Amino acid sequence: MDKQLKRNVYWLITLLLLLFIFRLIGGYTILVEHVYFRYIYTAISATLRLITGWLPFSFGDILYTVVILIALLSIFKFIQKLVRTKEKKGVFLFSGLAKGLGIFIGAYLIFQICWGFNYFREPLSERLNITTDKVEKEQLKQLALFLAQRVNETHLKLTNDSLKQYKSTLSTKDLYEIAKTGYQEYPSFNFKFYSTKTSLYKKLLNYSGIGGYYNPFSGEAQVNTDPPKFCLPFTICHEMAHQSGISAEEEANFVGYLTALKTNNTFFIYSAELEAFMYTAGELGRMDSVARRQCYKSLNKGVKEDIREYKKFWLSHSSAIEPYFEWYYDWFLRSNNQPKGIRSYNEFVNLLVGYYDQKRTAQNK
Structure with a gap:
């Protein structure tokens, strides 16, 4: 297997396992309520607000803009390389898709840590x-x-x-x-x-x-x-x-x-x-x-x-x-x-x- 493809597949499998573990954790309301919310979320969110609160503009909106632009540029470059690649196009395509999906899942896991577990709190x-x-x-x-x-x-x-x-x-x-x-x-x-x-x-x-x-x-x-x-x-x-x-x-x-x-x-x-x-x-x-x-x-x-x-x-x-x-x-x-x-x-x-x-x-x- 191509080294880059192997690395991206392993990365994707690891993230999928983490996603599965996160979903299991979400099923334990007591754990989410008394550990995640009280200690993890409270600390992370307070730190984020401390960092962004003094800014007179929306840092988060600018962050989203930058991320979207980087994502679009990356997709454009990937398509360019795919068109130019003459050998192992299938390998290159699958490797790129695995990497892209891995980045998406990674972002979702960060979302869960920063806030998403709150969806599984006690009503x-x-x-x-x-x-x-x-x-x-x-x-x-x-x-x-x-x-x-x-x-x-x-x-x-x-x-x-x-x-x-x-x-x-x-x-x-x-x-x-x-x-x-x-x-x-x-x-x-x-x-x-x-x-x-x-x-x-x-x-x-x-x-x-x-x-x-x-x-x-x-x-x-x-x-x-x-x-x-x-x-x-x-x-x-x-x-x-x-x-x-x-x-x-x-x-x-x-x-x-x-x-x-x-x-x-x-x-x-x-x-x-x-x-x-x-x-x-x-x-x-x-x-x-x-x-x-x-x-x-x-x-x-x-x-x-x-x-x-x-x-x-x-x-x-x-x-x-x-x-x-x-x-x-x-x-x-x-x-x-x-x-x-x-x-x-x-x-x-x-x-x-x-x-x-x-x-x-x-x-x-």
Whole structure:
């Protein structure tokens, strides 16, 4: 066997064995929760945030750009060499493919070490003793009406006029600073060092339907600041939840909701409650569209204008690439212990129902 081919095949087999071992480790929730999360992830993520947090720009976005350019250049050079090779083309091709696959698996293993094992942690509902049984239509309706009332009250605190939209004057930097206070009020979710950045890829994210993302290789919470401003507080808190080691999307939504409320900033509270309402009303609509319309009708006119602005923004940025991003991310989540894929975001509603049921039970004792 050709020496280069042999080396690449051995390298690939070794990485595949490591991948198998990593998958086995992921099956031991206690090990992931009490060893990986408490010691390995906490140390790695804190170090990354310490390194990148002081930078005024997104280091992670630049890192991705460099890696993509290097990958494209390498593929181009490989194809050139393949075309020019006259002997043992099959050996050269197989060797190159083995090397490429090995690099891909190696990057995935680094991802697992930096953050990916968090997908196999103990569910947040169990850690917080929240019951997340199948939610009935009436429960959704009551929660939607409750949240609509909360949204209306918070909206009036901001505007003193139910007919007006609220236009925040807070800067993006202000929003990042306020978000920290919510986590500082929740010791179980707080973490050392903060690194929240405005993504350099905002335009691409707009046309991909993405409000933000966590970069596990730089430790940065990346935020798309182009959507309507009332969306940003919740998005920021959601992405910071990922930094705290919350990987599941529904759990990041829930932690983002709780921490936004803890900021005691009326605009943050409004953002979180309106997002929670939209998620809940969306789930209710799948069971009863009439009930959903009734809940929407109960909203202040100014709140309805915010929802229209939100829908208009994303509709104006719908594109041909969005379905491909959705397909990829759905596959990515399913392959990382989230069997419902992108529908996982909506499981946030189950956590909300269980959370408020828990609060009512405690109050009635």
